[in-house]
Amino acid sequence: MEIQKILPHRFPFLLVDRITALEPGVSIEGYKNVSISEPVFQGHFPDHPIYPGVMIIEGMAQAGGVLAFKSMDAAGRENTQDKVVYFMSIDKAKFRAPVTPGDQLVYRLEVIKNKGAVWFLDGKALVDGKLVAEAQLKAMIVDK
Helix, strand or coil: CHHHHHCCCCCCCCCCCEEEEEECCCEEEEEEECCCCCHHHHCCCCCCCCCCHHHHHHHHHHHHHHHHHHHCCHHHHHCHHHEEEEEEEEEEEEECCCCCCCCEEEEEEEEEEEECCEEEEEEEEEECCEEEEEEEEEEEEEEC
8 A cells, every 4th residue: 555655556557566675765676466367468468478578667667666755855755645757768678588477576676876856777577586677767756
């Protein structure tokens, strides 16, 4: 429920189930349990379900949004309902292995740098400790 207080996303587009580690201004780890009942598998692909790479990147970005909000000063954190995180860029994205129903997709993000409201993050997605995707993300916290 705390994730939903920070992020505006809701089912079926809330892609972070739980945050397991957080060091404000430094790093975050969280996960998503990938389930066959998710609407995306109706079309991607019905006979061979693969979790889309763009959804993996979006999940990383959502975890990064939690990190950015939790890294704000106390005054900024009080007004999270009035803020939103916008993607600015995705660089060096690579997909290493498919993600399928039943997998637990772990997101690990580290801050490369932070300049005011702009965050540069190094993201990795893993399943069973194996790297399945990675990307560098840039995002900005803005007023709604």
